[in-house]
Amino acid sequence: MIDEALSAGAAARRLGVAVTTLRTWHQRYGLGPSRHVPGQHRRYTAQDLDRLEVMLRLTSQGVAPAEAAAWARRTPVPVPVSAPASPPAAELIPAEPIPAEPIPGQGPIPGQGPDGGGHTIALGPVEPAARGLARAAMRLDAGLMRDILNDSIQANGVIVTWNEVAMPVLIGIGERYEATLRFVEVEHLVSRCLTEVLSAVPRPPSSVVTRVLLAAADEDQHILPLEALAAALAEVGVPTRMLGARVPPQALDNAITRTGPAAVILWSSVPHASRSEQLARVAAHPHPPLLLAAAGPGWRHSTFPAGVHHLTSLVQAFDLARAAAR
Numbered sequence: 233m234i235d236e237a238l239s240a241g242a243a244a245r246r247l248g249v250a251v252t253t254l255r256t257w258h259q260r261y262g263l264g265p266s267r268h269v270p271g272q273h274r275r276y277t278a279q280d281l282d283r284l285e286v287m288l289r290l291t292s293q294g295v296a297p298a299e300a301a302a303w304a305r306r307t308p309v310p311v312p313v314s315a316p317a318s319p320p321a322a323e324l325i326p327a328e329p330i331p332a333e334p335i336p337g338q339g340p341i342p343g344q345g346p347d348g349g350g351h352t353i354a355l356g357p358v359e360p361a362a363r364g365l366a367r368a369a370m371r372l373d374a375g376l377m378r379d380i381l382n383d384s385i386q387a388n389g390v391i392v393t394w395n396e397v398a399m400p401v402l403i404g405i406g407e408r409y410e411a412t413l414r415f416v417e418v419e420h421l422v423s424r425c426l427t428e429v430l431s432a433v434p435r436p437p438s439s440v441v442t443r444v445l446l447a448a449a450d451e452d453q454h455i456l457p458l459e460a461l462a463a464a465l466a467e468v469g470v471p472t473r474m475l476g477a478r479v480p481p482q483a484l485d486n487a488i489t490r491t492g493p494a495a496v497i498l499w500s501s502v503p504h505a506s507r508s509e510q511l512a513r514v515a516a517h518p519h520p521p522l523l524l525a526a527a528g529p530g531w532r533h534s535t536f537p538a539g540v541h542h543l544t545s546l547v548q549a550f551d552l553a554r555a556a557a558r
């Protein structure tokens with residue numbers, strides 16, 4: 233028990249969360265500082281911190297923020313020590329409507345309205361963190377998405393976070409989009425948060441030679457799986473050169489000529505008539521890479537030139553790229 237009252241910065245440090253997260257919890261859920269010192273900002277008391285700890289524990293276990301806050305506000309009444317058990321079958325994560333009260337200083341959240349409620353992402357039996365991510369995604373809560381992803385990477389690493397937290401949510405959002413042609417804003421914000429978090433995984437020092445080249449196929453905008461691969465390889469000290477989305481065949485050729493990579497991995501999510509021509513062109517390069525691999529559902533395996541690997545999981549891509557980079 234502490235008897236001093238803390239500023240927002242000190243409380244955030246003690247809890248290990250961002251100050252902006254504390255502000256959001258204050259503004260949206262009323263979990264603010266209660267001690268008033270004349271002429272100063274309000275301060276967090278020991279009881280305020282106890283409530284915030286409940287909020288932190290439950291949200292990181294995947295409980296919806298509004299529900300977690302309801303428990304937290306009831307502190308010191310005993311609260312569950314763990315999140316409710318995972319449901320055995322598919323669960324529907326609703327798009328929660330905006331809070332009835334606009335957030336002070338921010339006004340209404342653009343793009344959300346009465347028709348935002350009642351729509352869902354279907355998830356199979358997944359980790360609580362994946363449910364938490366889906367809920368945060370449907371609420372367009374970027375800060376919480378980043379917190380969930382960062383916590384998971386810290387605790388379990390990039391590969392587990394991608395396979396068990398990010399991937400089920402992305403696939404669920406993709407299915408939702410296909411069925412409704414809606415939630416593009418959710419897809420974009422989740423993508424952005426993933427990019428930010430995966431890019432923040434510390435990279436190996438620049439003295440380590442980069443032998444792995446990653447690129448999305450021509451006209452393909454999907455690169456998150458390659459960003460996950462780059463982050464997973466960085467965790468074990470393997471640097472990568474990432475060309476990003478929609479890489480034209482000539483640009484890929486030039487990059488191979490100029491950097492002489494040991495491994496080239498091309499990602500495609502969306503099929504295209506000339507996909508395998510791009511692979512054939514790399515295979516015919518005067519200095520082809522030791523490992524040339526195509527990854528993602530946009531490729532037709534049957535049309536691959538000889539020697540091209542077909543990658544079907546992050547772990548497989550990680551193992552092959554790591555071996556080729558030695």
Ligand code: B12
Nearest residue numbers: 402406410423452453454455456457501527543544545546
């Ligand atoms: C995020 C996303 C976007 C983002 C991409 C952002 C970014 N920075 O990458 C944005 C918003 C840009 C986008 C745009 C579009 N998208 Co999009 N998108 C997605 C979404 C939701 C996730 C993509 C992803 O990262 N997939 C990777 C994992 C999560 O999914 P997966 O490939 O199915 O995973 C399997 C394997 O690949 C493997 N695997 C998983 N991870 C890894 C990692 C590695 C390294 C390896 C080797 C294997 C592997 O395991 C899984 C199970 O087998 C998918 C849904 C989906 N299921 O993919 C749609 C999806 C790919 N998009 C789709 C569409 C239609 C589009 C658009 C055309 C929409 C539009 N009308 O504008 C555009 C542009 C397309 C283009 N020309 O490239 C469709 C494609 C359908 C098709 N077959 O043609 C999908 C499938 C959604 C859907 N169900 O309709 N999209």
